[in-house]
Amino acid sequence: MSAPAPATHDGGAPLPGPATAEWWQSAVIYQVYPRSFADGNGDGVGDLPGLIARLPYIASLGVDGIWMTPFQPSPQVDQGYDVSDYCGVDPLFGTMEDFDRLLELAHSLGLRILLDVVPNHCSSEHPLFQQALAAGPGSRERELFHFVEGRSSGPESPSDLPPNNWQSVFGGQAWSRATPDSDTDTEWYLHLFSAGQPDWNWRNPEVGDYFEDVLRFWFDKGVDGLRIDVAHALFKAEGLPDAPSASPVVDGLRSNPLVSDQEEVHEVYRRWRRLAEQYQPQRLLVGEVNLEPSRAARYTRGDEMHQAFAFAFVRLGWDAVAWAAVGTELEAARTLHGAAPTWALENHDIVRSATRFGGGRLGARRARAALVALLGLPGSAYIYQGQELGLPEVDVPVDSRVDPMWARGGVTRDGARVPLPWAENPSLTHGFSEREAAGPWLPVPEGWGDYAVERQQQDPHSVLHLATQAIALRRRLWDEGVFTADDGGTWRVEEGTLLLCERSPGFLVALAMGAERVKLPAGVVLFSAFPLAEDGWLQPDNAVWIRRD
Template identity: 75%
Template sequence: MSDPWWQSAVIYQVYPRSFADGDGDGVGDLAGLLSRLPYIASLGVDGIWLTPFQPSPQVDQGYDVSDYCDVDPLFGTLQQFDQLLDLAHSLGLRIVLDVVPNHCSSEHPLFQQALRSSPGSSERAMFHFADGPDPATPPNNWQSVFGGSAWSRVNPGSDSDHQWYLHLFSPAQPDWNWRNPLVGDYFAEVLRFWFDRGVDGLRIDVAHALFKAEGLPDAATTGTVVDGLRSNPLVSDQEEVHEVYRRWRTLTDSYTPERFLVGEVNLDPQQAARYTRSDEMHQAFAFAFVRLGWDANEWAGVGRELEAARLEHGASPTWALENHDIVRSATRFGGGSRGVARARAGLLAILGLPGGAYIYQGQELGLTEVDVPVAARVDPMWERGGVSRDGARVPLPWTVAPEKSHGFSLVDAPSSPWLPLPSSWGASAVEVHQEDEHSTLRLVTAALELRRQLGFKGVLNSGDAGVWRVGNGDLLICERGSEFFVAVAMGDAPARLPPGSTVVIASAPQAEDGWLEPDSAAWVLRH
């Protein structure tokens, strides 16, 4: 029996607002994605993860959902989504959607009903409403991820309703109360809605934070939470959350062809791996890896932790170096030409590691973080906490010419993009990379083709272990079986490969036979 497709799949993350603008309003949409879908297929990836496009006031760029089972008119229609799904499947691409079960929009009809209802009502029991010790003091000291208190007054001017509601993110994103069974029933229907339409998988946002500690007690610390909720254990990784994913796994496994669940579980490897036990989610992102800098020992250490978690719980790691929430790797790895070289090497490396991998749109172009002008920033995290994620969300450049915002818009006389494009953006355009045989885009397509070939030949298989070590000169090595390993030269000088090595693809030319240039990576066959 062959392994499930997702176990070694490479998924391309699309941030719809910034991928392609089909109607000229300056915001990417489903029409633009439909037109550019052949480009994604040409990369050789196995599927697409779409961040939210459901109806939303867009306070948090779609992660404040007001209707889980439709398409926001900003992005198109449900009919267009069905067309997208059909075209993707005809091109051999699976579609993975975001589900946001921790919180919704304050404009969600059920939350609006709760606001109109009285304290103690069944409507308010769908969320976390609570009284403080006095009208001016919130129920506890929990902090929002976006900065400030995690509580807002329901009716600040009321003499009779002194309740507060919980929002781990912005006040426009009230948290669901997962201790109420009706919430679980509601989301089971959301999953069925999308699976019934033919969606292949779901990415679960903030998957570890659905349940809050019983009684909502004060946290031991009061600092602003900026590290994926880990500094307040009372709002994440409560044991009850695993029953949710057992229920969802049973639901998911009832579909043919097979569907899958991947979790945003921003916890340490051993904790996160518990969410991928055989009766829970199929995958969880390797967050301990996503945020690493350029350090061989750190990479090897996290790699060993992830391998230990795999051996204990069975699910292979899901590798990524970028997404819409973190600084682009070319900037994170030092910036300038060296940062770009490292980002290119890092991308080749994760495509050769055992398990699945995710590529964030523009990563295949080596895009760097953009310093978006302060006046143009729209991230609520910037407004409340002084941290902006806008720099990784700037629309993609498709063409060298600046017309139509470097090809981001597909119609004449488009509106300005929702985030401004840098004047240098054309130099990184898709068409530039397509014409340059040494570009990062061409490297990615070659690597994905080679990945398939080696898989067909049995050199790679998703059950391979990852054996990590660091050699002389900060040469990072991850061995996959006896025939293949990934090598990354993370020091300041060329690094010598082990004897008997044949490089089959590299992110940069070799210093000389048997040596890797610093800040480069290679896939190596052993003979």
């Protein structure tokens, strides 16, 4: 059951400056979706060599680190979230030597590296799952997963129905037959996602031991932390009873309380926290905990994970009252449990903010303002690749969609995963591939070059310049002590549509979310998403940072 030991490695060059255990409290982290970031070998899929070549660009943004989505060996049923080897590198992305080079260069540039770990499920091609299939019903091997005898629709049809009514996040039932054509093997296995992603049985202690070895492998290599996929869903309710409703388990698994947020899961993260603290500097644990703030915050108690994404914030539309309500909830959770919110507006699973906030020129303007607001909030911030370019969601042609959610449930996340435009030239990939021997794995739309990095680098009014300037000012305010790790956020709405978040001491984020201009609060404007139209007024869909001495 043990993961392989890592090769001897010094963890890369040390990061410049003092290493503190609390670096993440002020961090801006840049999320990299490797297959869509940069293609180094011209096969149309982003890879580690491509990322290595573009690391200086990420460093130029002024961010503190990178979160990389999975690049481990996988059949790619769910674009890497179906892992067949937790301690390797898929040849699609490169080699372990490439990863070692990436880690060393990132550290030399002052960038920390966070990796994804997927502990809820693995690939159906994982050796341990294949061994479980071969071992048959009642075997020790099957106890690592949820293999359960099916129910019968009648005496002539033994075990022809799944064990319960649970539904998959991707649509359809959450169970598949272990060996569909067998008359003797009548067990089914659980998969909250696709049939190619069987869920681990975390009630078996061997699973916990296995994942501790996985964490040690990457920590020993020198990675700075882990983002934990579906962190709240490891344990399922004892006995696997029917859910109150057989509706699809969508929107963070919240429609079925039996598949997530079971109390036993917290001991896993206490164990992982103890492991993270054995390293110097200690490794960061960030949870994908898609629950309401009061529940999600429990995963960041002092002996559990350091951070959990503020999903209630990510789901919001363009509504000042809703933003203020969620901000107030998150502040109450911070006050109770101590960990500041981990803010994000985009990731690889969510419709890009420029589209979500209205689309077209209106959505682009709002996304720009929202990015400025995000970077001023108390706590750490995560930016998804392309957000700093103002990329909109892409309507990927139906025949080019590869997301398993589309095939099973009619919803696609492909539109947020289209390869980045690096060059303005009207090529197949706009610089995504250094050698364009093949088209990109997802097609880029017409006009994609208008958002290109090289174009925005030459435009002082671009979203890219704005993001870089905001990140630099944010860091300066931390260095000057204007921002501190103890800052909270007091949220309110004035004049009906003016959202205000005041973080101590005396710093205010203001976001105009209505159709009319509003009076600026008193204080000195330090930064704005757009030039202020008139003294004392804030135009619609603009955001400012204000110092109030």
